[in-house]
Amino acid sequence: MSFQWGQDAGDKVDPAPSLCTCNEKHHVLRVVCVHMEYLECVQLVICKRNPAAAQLVHRGLFPCAPLSPTLAVNMDILEFALELFVHMGPMSGHGRPP
Numbered sequence: 001m002s003f004q005w006g007q008d009a010g011d012k013v014d015p016a017p018s019l020c021t022c023n024e025k026h027h028v029l030r031v032v033c034v035h036m037e038y039l040e041c042v043q044l045v046i047c048k049r050n051p052a053a054a055q056l057v058h059r060g061l062f063p064c065a066p067l068s069p070t071l072a073v074n075m076d077i078l079e080f081a082l083e084l085f086v087h088m089g090p091m092s093g094h095g096r097p098p
């Protein structure tokens, strides 16, 4: 299985944070997002009021770090992995004591 970049793989800037009217300092953060069938690179405008983790969770992505994540995974993939491990056969040896 290999991942392909999305068709319009250029960086997307989230328009929502531009509405932020806080007087805090804003930063642009580039995050690679792993979806079920493709990769996507997005740029988030972050500040203390709109942290990257909250913006990613709002998009259905789980950040791989609490502060300034550079990678996020679609929650559908996490649910798939959970189902996969729940239904893993006993012969695999995972989750069993040695």
Ligand SMILES: [Zn+2]
Binding pocket: 020, 021, 022, 023, 024, 026, 046, 047, 048, 049, 050
């Ligand atoms: Zn702000």
